[in-house]
Amino acid sequence: MRAPGEASGRLRPMDVQADLLAPCGPERLFACIDDLARYPAWLEMVTRAEPVAADADGLPAWQVELRGRLGPLARSKRLRMVRVRCDAPVGVTFERRELDGRQHSPWVLRADVSATGDGSSLAMHLHYGGSLWGPVLERLLGDEIQRSRTRLLDLVAD
Secondary structure, three states, X not given: OOOOOEEOOEEOOEEEEEEEEEOOOHHHHHXXXXXXXXXXXXXXXXXXXXXXXXXXXXXXXXXXXXXXEEOXXXXXXXXXXXXXXXXXXXXXXXXEOOOOOOOOOOEEEEEEEEEEOOEEEEEEEEEEOOOOOHHHHHXXXXXXXXXXXXXHHHHHHO
16 A cells, blocks of 8 residues: 555655735735745745855855744755746746755746736745655645735735
8 A cells, every 4th residue: 555645656746836816916926926035924934045146047046944843743954946937027936956966856936926807816836856755745835825825915915
C-alpha cells in the first residue's frame, strides 16, 4: 500500500493553487507580490526574505526563510529565489537558483493579476519538485493560505 502522494516509490511533486479577489486595482495588488521582501508582512510562513546579490543574468534575488509548524512537527528551509519574470502589473515568477553548485529540488512561485469589474484577482501557483516536505508542506500551505488572505487584503486596503 502506498502513502498519499506516492507513485512508484517516489513522492510526487507538489503543486498548490490559490486565488484571491481584492477590492483594489491590479497595480496596488501587484505591488504586494512582485518583491519577496514584502511577503513576510502577509505570508506568515515566510519569516524572512532579504535581497541578495543579483543572479548572473542580473535578475533580482532574495534569500528566503520558510518556517512552518504542524502540531509538534516544525520545519524550516532556506532558499535563494530569483525573479525570472516581472510583467507589471500582470505577472511575476520566482524560481529557486542556488549558487553552491549542487542539485536542488525546484521551487517555482508564479503569481498572475488581472482586473475585474470592481477590483482585481490574484492567482498564485507554487510548484515544489522535491519530496522532503511532502504532505506536511501541503497541509501547512493549505492552512497558511487561509490565514494569509485576510492579511493581504488588509495590506491592499491601507
